[in-house]
Amino acid sequence: MTEPLSPTNLLWEETLPGGAHWSFVMKRGTALRLTDVEGGANLSSLFYYQEEKLERYNMPDTLKAQHTAHLTTGFVLYSDMGRVLASVxxxxxxxxxxxxxxxxxxxxxxxxxxxxxxxxxxxxxxxxRDSMLIELGKWGLGKRDIVPNVNLFSKVSADETGALHYAAQHSKAGDYVELRFEMNVLVVLSATQHPLDPNLEYVPKPLLLQAWRCGTPDEQDLCRNFRPENVRGFYNTELLFR
Structure with missing residues (x-):
């Protein structure tokens, strides 16, 4: 079970129904807890720098800089400018x-x-895709601004032949992920089923979203030091806010 958030630091709390979409801005020094309410959720997610939306989440740089193919605690989400948009x-x-x-x-x-x-x-x-386009349109963005996304709460692995395997019911009821935002970030979400989900029934799952004030990371921060490349990524990010 997750620890309840302090009412003093809590900014807002919303439930995103299964199948719904939403977009909003998270400021630098705030965090977002996303909780799978029923289990089996998938949350397709895109991230853009609010002040200059041409800078956005870059999947190849995020993966190669941290020598990974998936995200979990310690990893960060890089922009295409080598800055850290958010940290897990x-x-x-x-x-x-x-x-x-x-x-x-x-x-x-x-x-x-x-x-x-x-x-x-x-x-x-x-x-x-259509849900993302609806939300992106609210911010002056469109088809050309859709980039490879993150599917929060879903697991897809590759075997030695390169075939992809979707892990059904990977996320359980009450499972969560917390993102701390290192920049002012436009977050675009769609609570639709994963494209590789073998379930032939349309049953997208709801998620609980809770935002709170967390402050900025210090020099001993786990995500900053999780990979050597992240030290440089945080430095590049902090230059922007000096």
Missing amino acids: IGDSVGWHDTISGMSNAALVEKKYGKADYQQARNAMHRNA
């Missing part, structure tokens, strides 16, 4: 997918059948 400061899941992309309309209709708004109203079948 807490995680009960242990593995978050960085390589599988997001669902689109054709995939969702093929897997779950057609259920548009005219047919199903708010129970319509949503997909991550």
